[in-house]
Amino acid sequence: VALPPGSFLQATTAGEEEIARHVSAAVGGAKRVADLFCGLGAFALRLSAHARVCAYDNDVEAIAALTEAARAKAGMRLAIAEARDLFRKPLDAKELSEFDAVVFDPPRAGAAAQAEQLVKSSVDKIVAVSCDAHSFARDAGILIAGGYALGEVTPIDQFRFSPHVELVATFSRMRRPIRKRSLLSR
16 A cells, blocks of 8 residues: 555554454454555555455545555455444444444544444444554443444554554344244234
């Protein structure tokens, strides 16, 4: 990816690789993936080798760089790279329901508005990446209250020589058991 001026990059290459490894493993065999707050496409480009990926971020220059990088690489299945303010206009439940999995990696403020829409959707698998434990806890609370089960949470020491960590967490839609009504209970 050709870096536009002022681009956000992860703090260390090793940390980014480890985060990407966890994200890819968590997405698994999903065929339709949304990458929200995608930036330059650290996950979108990797995932598009195996899945149809739609990437969204509010940084117009990052989206342009991601689009150009995807065009230059044969075999990429990047379907959409769109500049969109996910804080003010998150993907709604209907848009989200087109995906098998959603990855989101917001800035420190988190993704509360997007999490609210995710719980209204039919998405089964969510992978959350966060650099802020407080906003992550808030967003995770929204997802859990909305019917998702928290799976594995992995802290990654991405910020060398600081107390900060990056988190990668998985969420899956809980299935409610079907209660059979007895003829006698009517």
